[in-house]
Amino acid sequence: MDILQIVGLGLAATFLALVLKEKNQVFALVVSVAASVFILLMLIDQIQLVMNMLKSMAKNAHLNNVYVATIIKIIGIAYISEFGAQIAKDAGQGSMAGKIELAGKIIILVMAIPILTAIVETIMNLMPQMGGG
Amino acid sequence: MSLDVNTIFQIAGIGIIVAMIQTVLKQMGKEDWAQWVTLIGFIVILYMAATLIDDLFEKIRQVFLNM
Numbered sequence: 001m002d003i004l005q006i007v008g009l010g011l012a013a014t015f016l017a018l019v020l021k022e023k024n025q026v027f028a029l030v031v032s033v034a035a036s037v038f039i040l041l042m043l044i045d046q047i048q049l050v051m052n053m054l055k056s057m058a059k060n061a062h063l064n065n066v067y068v069a070t071i072i073k074i075i076g077i078a079y080i081s082e083f084g085a086q087i088a089k090d091a092g093q094g095s096m097a098g099k100i101e102l103a104g105k106i107i108i109l110v111m112a113i114p115i116l117t118a119i120v121e122t123i124m125n126l127m128p129q130m131g132g133g
Numbered sequence: 134m135s136l137d138v139n140t141i142f143q144i145a146g147i148g149i150i151v152a153m154i155q156t157v158l159k160q161m162g163k164e165d166w167a168q169w170v171t172l173i174g175f176i177v178i179l180y181m182a183a184t185l186i187d188d189l190f191e192k193i194r195q196v197f198l199n200m
Contacts, residue, residue: 009138012141012144015140016141016142019145019149019165020149020152021146023148023149023150023152023155024148024151024155026175027144027145027147027148027151027152027174027175028148029177030144030148030178030179030182031144031148033143033182033186034140034141034144034181034182034185035155037182037185037188037189038138038140038141038185040189041185041188041192042191044189044193044196047196048196051196051197053187072197073198074196075197076196076197076198079193080151080190080193096137098152100195113191123163126135
């Protein structure tokens with residue numbers, strides 16, 4: 001039972017962080033960071049299964065491989081930036097969390113440029129008076 | 134699982150022990166020593182957490198960047 005392990009680990013880390021918080025704030029933060037990293041490490045095998053399923057479905061549908069790779073990278077960037085932003089927010093640095101989220105959004109936008117271009121080109125080709133013209 | 138849960142409890146244990154040592158040293162009147170102990174403990178803990186985070190990033194790179 002994976003979920004029981006994860007919930008138990010999270011609760012134990014929460015109580016340890018609470019005990020440490022009144023002694024030393026930084027140590028409590030490091031404990032919570034380590035626990036969250038560990039939970040993500042336990043989850044990444046499942047994420048890998050989902051990603052493999054997505055890849056095989058895209059392969060069966062004969063999708064362009066570049067687009068699927070871009071989408072999967074975007075999902076990874078979203079996970080990582082959310083993780084960093086939540087840690088920064090936990091430490092009380094709300095503005096740093098905002099900057100991390102902003103960086104994630106902008107990098108996602110930049111990586112989506114080829115897909116956006118492809119969409120615009122497809123729409124242009126659909127319109128006969130503009131694309132054919 | 135390549136690494137085990139013990140790291141979290143090690144970090145928490147080091148934190149509690151460092152806090153205890155700090156209290157004792159402060160009561161003995163050696164404030165500068167207490168500061169050094171806190172710094173060293175923090176560096177050790179940060180190294181352990183950084184190893185964990187490095188592991189996570191490597192795994193994520195392997196999952197999401199490996200088409």
